Amino acid sequence: MNRHLLSSGDLSRDDAILVLDTAAEMDTTLAGRSIKKLPTLRGRTVVNLFFEDSTRTRTSFEVAAKRLSADVINFAAKGSSVSKGESLKDTALTLEAMGADAVVVRHGASGAPHRLAHWIRGSVINAGDGTHEHPTQALLDAYTMRKRLGHVDGLSVAVVGDVLHSRVARSNVLLLATLGADVTVVAPPTLLPVGMSSWPCQVSYDLDAVLPKADAVMMLRVQNERMNGGFFPTIREYSRRYGLDARRMAALPERSIVMHPGPMNRGVEIAAEVADSVRSTIVEQVANGVSVRMAVLYLLLGGPTDSDASLGEGEAR
């Protein structure tokens, strides 16, 4: 593993499988315990640096770090000097001076974690940057698929919705391809990036054509600002063409699962009866998120300390 987790593309197949296996170990170790806590990261400091509101991701990382006995500092941009115009660099230097061993960063600008990694010695974990990536979301999605369906290799996965602006889609396409899944992204042409030929996936405009062979369908959230951005005529038309309702769900193979990274727009990209159906993994995804983030923190921080060699190594990006 690299010192940082900035992009799903940084993970080799072995790295990714190690994270998933470690997450499974975390689950097994903690199962049935009344005190859900491991001493592994005692004395290490994990900073949650969130420039955007994201209660669910921040909480997930916080629970993960606390279950590993790390000290957690929540550095929310709104309550800090960042809102007074402090630069990302100064924030980074401040965290560095406080001795952060890992910085979990959520930022509205694509590439902000890459910049941050230039300025601090600790590990940087990308918890979502702009319209770029969200690698731990992809890891928890792969973990969920593996738990439900037994494997990821060879699965047919449809990723449906606003691929152009989705960090979840980018991270999932890269990671799922690394793990050997057959990925198809489905979206109206206006919500697909230009020049996708290098992406390790297929592209379709037709959800109905893709569903009958999909082992997993991942529905992406339609952001409010896209609804009025002229990317499609109306929200109802989007929902008719790309929403997953009960009728469409019936076209899926019997064992197929329905995923959503949350938060959902019920009745827009996913109908309520689909979200609440037995195929839905949405609540499991949240639980799995904690296990996967524990695995990532453990693998980036839990190895030998800086004075030792090997695991602490990684190129400064």
Add this chain to the structure above:
Amino acid sequence: MTAWAIEGVRPLGAAPTTLYVDRGIFVADRPTGAQVIDADGLIALPGLVDLHAHLREPGREDAETVETGTRSAALGGFTAVHAMANTDPVADVAGVVEQVWRLGEQAGHCEVRPVGAVTVGLAGERLAELGAMADSAAAVRVFSDDGRCVHDALLMRRALEYVKAFDGVIAQHAQEPRLTEAAQMNEGEWSGVLGLTGWPAVAEEAIIARDCLLAAHVGSRLHVCHVSTAGSVELIRWAKSKGWNVTAEVTPHHLLLTDELVASYDPVFKVNPPLRTQADVDALREGLADGTIDAVATDHAPHPLEDKETEWGCAAFGMIGLETALSVVVATMVDTGLLDWAGVADRMSVRPARIGRLPAHGNDLAVGEAANLVLLDPAARWTVDPALSASRSRNTPYAGHELPARVVATFLRGRPTVIDGKPA
């Protein structure tokens, strides 16, 4: 004022000879008391002319001043520099262009030719007093809202028509605004991967096509700034084939760098128009070689560190380039066999001087002409160190790059501005 004998020099790469300079001009015979410069192995070119630089004064003296910018230009071999109008206050009245021109005269490193804004405040709403700027002491001939596109078709038509009265030219920053809202980098393979809003080639090409047609319709002169796409080269080639009065420039960075560099998210590579693909780079080199593109212009755009040491999306657009321009052209055009030294002189001095209407620049190194020249060592190689730049800013994309060819001396009207690679 001293007289000079530049011995062993190869004018435009031709056979070694001696050039004599006395009282600001080239002379036939060795002047008495001439100071000798051993120029064995050096090439002489007419002093370079930059059609496009941001000297930032007035308003952003923290990034650059006319003095530091033109010192940097002289070190790069330039004897004339056009200073873009997007200062604060904007160079949209005679007073501002005269101020910039005077600052250039006082600094004495280069002839500074202020560019006048096309529209008041660069707002794209109504014409600035173009005639007043043309008639001022600064004698403005090039007008541009650079940084912004004159996107209103009727306003662009009027501007093209109006400047005919004083032999002006409109230098267009071709960027269709609606197609480039919040744009961060070239729209293509990498923008999709990196999750950065795309700046599509069509946004440049659509404006160029329209402006060529407008220039033809009103019989005026159009200059296209910093052409960056293969499609733009084709359009300009087409316009020239019709005999229309259209000229174009390309920046050194668009001849060398590609959008793949953005994968680092290092804003030193953030520039407008953005770095494009290798296919675009190849087409730009070919266009410059065959003369479709008339000139190399630096688009020298200094920014203070804090405007670049930031997230990509918040960072300022632009790169400095005056001191590296000639070397990058040698690397991309001479070392590749696309241009000879006469070709370099043509694209970096002769044609830009004609486009900017600078009679004292871009001439043959011939007796009676103003002694504006640069001596360069074609065999030298050097490594770019931003800290050594005379510019007040450090935002060069070439830090640590080894580049060919080095400016040894620059003469402005017979007076050295650079000697032994250092300010004279």
